[in-house]
Each structure stands twice: as C-alpha cells, then as structure tokens.
Amino acid sequence: MTRLNQTTPPKASKARAPRRYFIFFAVFASIFILFFLALQKGDPSSLPSVLIDKPVPAFSLPAHPEIGFDGFDASDFKQGDLSLLNIWASWCVPCRQEHPILMSLARSGVSIYGLNYKDTPQAATRFLTGLGNPYQKIGMDQDGRAAISFGVYGVPETFVIDGRGKILHRHIGPLTQEFIAETLFPMLGVVND
Known part of the structure; x- marks a missing residue:
C-alpha cells in the first residue's frame, strides 16, 4: 500500500x-x-461654478404665447439691473417650497426670470396659476439644453446675474430666508435690520 x-x-x-x-x-x-x-x-447649496464672474452662456428659450409665456435669451440679462435666473419645474417639490420667497422678491421689485426645466407648458401653467407667477419672463427648456449650459445639477437652482449679464452667484436648492438676508440683499444693496 x-x-x-x-x-x-x-x-x-x-x-x-x-x-x-x-x-x-x-x-x-x-x-x-x-x-x-x-x-x-462649506454649504452644499453654494457649489462652485466655473461660470462665476463670467457672462451668461448663450441660449434662447422659446415663447409659448398661447399660454402667456414670453421666452427669453441671454441678452435679457444685459438690461442694467441685477436679476435672478430661477430654474424650476412643476414636478419639483422643493420648487413649491421656495415659491413664496420668489413671490415676495418679485413684489419687492426683483427681476426674476424663470427657466422651466423639462416640463410641459400645461403643467407649468397649472403650477403658476395655483401659486402665482413671480417671473418677469418664462422660457421653456423641455430638452434641458439651456440648463446644461449653466451646469445645472437639478431643480431648483438660482443664479444671481448683474446688469451686464455676468453671473455673480449660484444657489443650489430652494431659496431660503437666510440666503436672501445674507447673500442676495447685500448684492442688491439692501440694508437688512
């Protein structure tokens, strides 16, 4: 063996x-x-953007006159006044959360442009009919290309743009009273007591 x-x-x-x-x-x-x-x-709502201190990217958003949307393009931001570009959608829950703040800013005379992101004109109209329209002009970005040119991650996002069309600040997420008091009002020259 x-x-x-x-x-x-x-x-x-x-x-x-x-x-x-x-x-x-x-x-x-x-x-x-x-x-x-x-x-x-840092603050996740203020992610850096390569567009800060640069001109607004070239874009043009179509009008939908049958439902009252004007459309706008990059030249609208070269009118001499500081303005906001708010990227929003009717299906966005945080957009509803920030909407009263946008309405308040519009009532106080702040120019706000609305980039309606990947939405339908009918849904956007229902959203604004129910909550009010804070926007000076609204452009439909159904394919998301204009938002991509701004480097948008999602909605809502808001850009502060000076009167020459230069991007001063980017805010990611819904606008807050803290952002308004600490960032936007100083840019507008508003003294907050």
Missing part, C-alpha cells in the same frame, strides 16, 4: 486572510472618512 504524501496548507496562508480583511477594511474606512469630511465642508 502506497502512502500518499499528504501536505497541509502552509500556516502563513491562514494568517494572510485576516490581514487581507484588515487592509480592505482600513482602505474602505479611510475613503468613508475622507468622503464624510468633504461633505462637512
């Missing part, structure tokens, strides 16, 4: 398995910590 040479696996391979898991866990934990720390820096 021949005896087969039975070999046992080396003990070193058993010792490597826990070390591999430890290295994997350490790498994963390091990435998680870096990601967490990156999220803690």
Whole structure:
C-alpha cells in the first residue's frame, strides 16, 4: 500500500486572510472618512461654478404665447439691473417650497426670470396659476439644453446675474430666508435690520 504524501496548507496562508480583511477594511474606512469630511465642508447649496464672474452662456428659450409665456435669451440679462435666473419645474417639490420667497422678491421689485426645466407648458401653467407667477419672463427648456449650459445639477437652482449679464452667484436648492438676508440683499444693496 502506497502512502500518499499528504501536505497541509502552509500556516502563513491562514494568517494572510485576516490581514487581507484588515487592509480592505482600513482602505474602505479611510475613503468613508475622507468622503464624510468633504461633505462637512462649506454649504452644499453654494457649489462652485466655473461660470462665476463670467457672462451668461448663450441660449434662447422659446415663447409659448398661447399660454402667456414670453421666452427669453441671454441678452435679457444685459438690461442694467441685477436679476435672478430661477430654474424650476412643476414636478419639483422643493420648487413649491421656495415659491413664496420668489413671490415676495418679485413684489419687492426683483427681476426674476424663470427657466422651466423639462416640463410641459400645461403643467407649468397649472403650477403658476395655483401659486402665482413671480417671473418677469418664462422660457421653456423641455430638452434641458439651456440648463446644461449653466451646469445645472437639478431643480431648483438660482443664479444671481448683474446688469451686464455676468453671473455673480449660484444657489443650489430652494431659496431660503437666510440666503436672501445674507447673500442676495447685500448684492442688491439692501440694508437688512
């Protein structure tokens, strides 16, 4: 009877398995910590934009005269007054949240242009009929191309544009009273008591 040479696996391979898991866990934990720390820096509603201090990109949004939308283009922002470009949609819940703030700004004389993003004219009309229309002009961006030229991540987003058509600030997410008091009013030269 021949005896087969039975070999046992080396003990070193058993010792490597826990070390591999430890290295994997350490790498994963390091990435998680870096990601967490990156999220803690700054205000997520003011993500940087390559367009700050640059002219409004060239775009033209069509009119829908049958439902009262005028349409507008980049030249509308070169009329000498600071204005807002608000990107919104009727299907956007945060857009409803910020709408009373937009109405208040419009009543106080701030020029607001509405870029209606990937929406239908009928849905946009129902939204504005129910909540009010704060916009000086509204352009339909049904394919999203104009929004892409602004680097929009989603709706709502608002750009503050000076009277020469230069982008001064970008606000991501719904407008807040804090943004109005701390950022917009100083840009408008409004003293907030």
